[in-house]
Amino acid sequence: MxxxxxxxxxxxxxxxxxxxxxxxxxxxxxxxxxxxxxxxxxxxxxxxxxxxxxxxxxxxxxxxxxxxxxxxxxxxxxxxxxxxxxxxxxxxxxxxxxxxxxxxxxxxxxxxxxxxxxxxxxxxxxxxxxxxxxxxxxxxxxxxxxxxxxxxxxxxxxxxxxxxxxxxxPTCRAKYHEALRAYFSGYKDQLCDTCLGRLERNPMRILDCKSPVCSKITEGAPRMLDYLxxxxxxxxxxxxxxxxxxxxxxxxxxxxxxxxxxxxxxxxxxxxxxxxxxxxxxxxxxxxxxxxxxxxxxxxxxxxxxxxxxxxxxxxxQEIEFPEPETCDIFIAALGDAAKTEAFKLSHSLQEYSIIASCDINDRALKAQMKYADKIGAKYMLVLGDNELETKKAIVKNMKTGEKSKVDLSKDFVEQFVILQTKDEDDIAF
The missing domain is CATH 3.30.930.10 (Bira Bifunctional Protein; Domain 2)
Structure with missing residues (x-):
């Protein structure tokens, strides 16, 4: 098709x-x-x-x-x-x-x-x-x-x-129109058909014609400034x-x-x-x-x-630089149905605080999820599986530096992530 x-x-x-x-x-x-x-x-x-x-x-x-x-x-x-x-x-x-x-x-x-x-x-x-x-x-x-x-x-x-x-x-332009008509009337045999039609109705429009011949003719036309x-x-x-x-x-x-x-x-x-x-x-x-x-x-x-x-x-x-577009703050990868539900809940809680968070919605394998996180420019990544759900402990990885930080899933994850982001930004600034 x-x-x-x-x-x-x-x-x-x-x-x-x-x-x-x-x-x-x-x-x-x-x-x-x-x-x-x-x-x-x-x-x-x-x-x-x-x-x-x-x-x-x-x-x-x-x-x-x-x-x-x-x-x-x-x-x-x-x-x-x-x-x-x-x-x-x-x-x-x-x-x-x-x-x-x-x-x-x-x-x-x-x-x-x-x-x-x-x-x-x-x-x-x-x-x-x-x-x-x-x-x-x-x-x-x-x-x-x-x-x-x-x-x-x-x-x-x-x-x-x-x-x-x-x-x-309109008052001073009427006199200017008379001057334009007098000027362009001497070029009737050279003006394009459109400008010939404008000559009586609105001669100023001839000044705006894109035809090379008409444009050349207008170079010698009277100037409006002289008729104000x-x-x-x-x-x-x-x-x-x-x-x-x-x-x-x-x-x-x-x-x-x-x-x-x-x-x-x-x-x-x-x-x-x-x-x-x-x-x-x-x-x-x-x-x-x-x-x-x-x-x-x-x-x-x-x-x-x-x-x-x-x-x-x-x-x-002019090669003017634009700010870097905002990318995903954190991607939450998940293995297993229970982990997917938890990843969805964590993503939702982060988004409520205007944090750009995403999780897998395509039932991909872990390797494919990690590849996708890289494609969307995720700054951090969290992997959830049975062990993380059971221990309530997980690792957040800084995708730029490779640094890993522990988080406690039994506590407020949003607060922990905001603190982690702030610490990393302070480190970079320092």
């Missing part, structure tokens, strides 16, 4: 990999909590209109990449291509804005986009995201950027460059001032527009040279009009998404 394999663009994360993911997630969760963010979890699929309205119908995501289908009720459903839209929908649906502003949310989420797979770009990928709703101050922009940087610093990630830009508000209104200029200057105040280095990159339509004003990316063409590991910015676009009251907001796969790739390339 043919073996069914994982779908193209997806991957299995095995225990040796998830140990690393958990280390990274713990740092992210810790940093989010330090800054007052609470976790939110949203459904993996939503009404297709949610993403059409929020992400933008002229984006590559909506036009080319979404996993969209009709369910059995003939409703158009889409697997989430990003995390912000679902989080904002949940805030509106459940009235979280009534609980005080700003609302600070974080999430770990899987996202789905149908695109060509390559290193750092999968059809199912994972993000850590922060969203802050009801925060108009440029200080919020700097705080969000600072959280991302702090995560990278705590993980020991090196050689990341922060690039920032402002793409203005006074308010947007002041906001951007304040963001830079706050970043300067906490000594976060940045580079102003006028070409950053981000790939989703809901962004306004500040946009930013953390980029790495260790990823090749897929250089962005974290990106985000303001989306001051999104809440209103989705049916709520006007509410300034901002957020970012950090790609888990790309971050782990960078850490691997």
């Amino acid at each position: 043919e073996l069914i394999k994982a779908q193209k663009g997806t991957q299995d994360l095995l225990p040796v990999q998830t140990e690393k993911w958990q280390v990274v997630e713990d740092v992210m969760r810790s940093e989010a909590k330090i800054h007052g963010f609470g976790e939110i979890r949203t459904p993996v699929f939503e009404d297709t209109r949610l993403f059409q309205r929020s992400v933008g119908e002229t984006t590559d995501v909506v036009q080319k990449e979404m996993y969209t289908f009709n369910d059995k009720g003939d409703r158009s459903i889409t697997l989430r291509p990003e995390g912000t839209a679902g989080a904002v929908r949940a805030v509106l649906e459940h009235g979280l804005y009534n609980e005080g502003l700003p609302q600070k949310l974080y999430y770990f989420t899987s996202c789905y986009r149908y695109e060509n797979t390559q290193a750092g770009r999968q059809r199912e990928f994972h993000q850590f995201g922060l969203e802050m709703l009801g925060a108009p101050s440029p200080m919020a922009d700097a705080e969000l950027i600072g959280i991302a940087k702090s995560i990278f610093d705590r993980l020991g990630v090196r050689n990341l460059k922060l690039e920032i830009n402002s793409i203005g508000c 209104c006074d308010d947007c200029k002041a906001h951007f200057e304040s963001v830079k001032g706050y970043l300067d105040a906490v000594k976060i280095e940045y580079n102003v990159n006028p070409s950053i527009v981000r790939g989703l339509d809901y962004y306004t004003n500040t946009v930013f990316e953390f980029v790495s040279n260790d990823l090749g063409a897929q250089s962005t590991v974290c990106g985000g910015g303001r989306y001051d009009g999104l809440v209103e676009e989705m049916g709520g009251q006007h509410m300034p907001a901002l957020g970012f998404g950090l790609g888990m796969e790309r971050l782990l790739m960078i850490m691997d390339k």
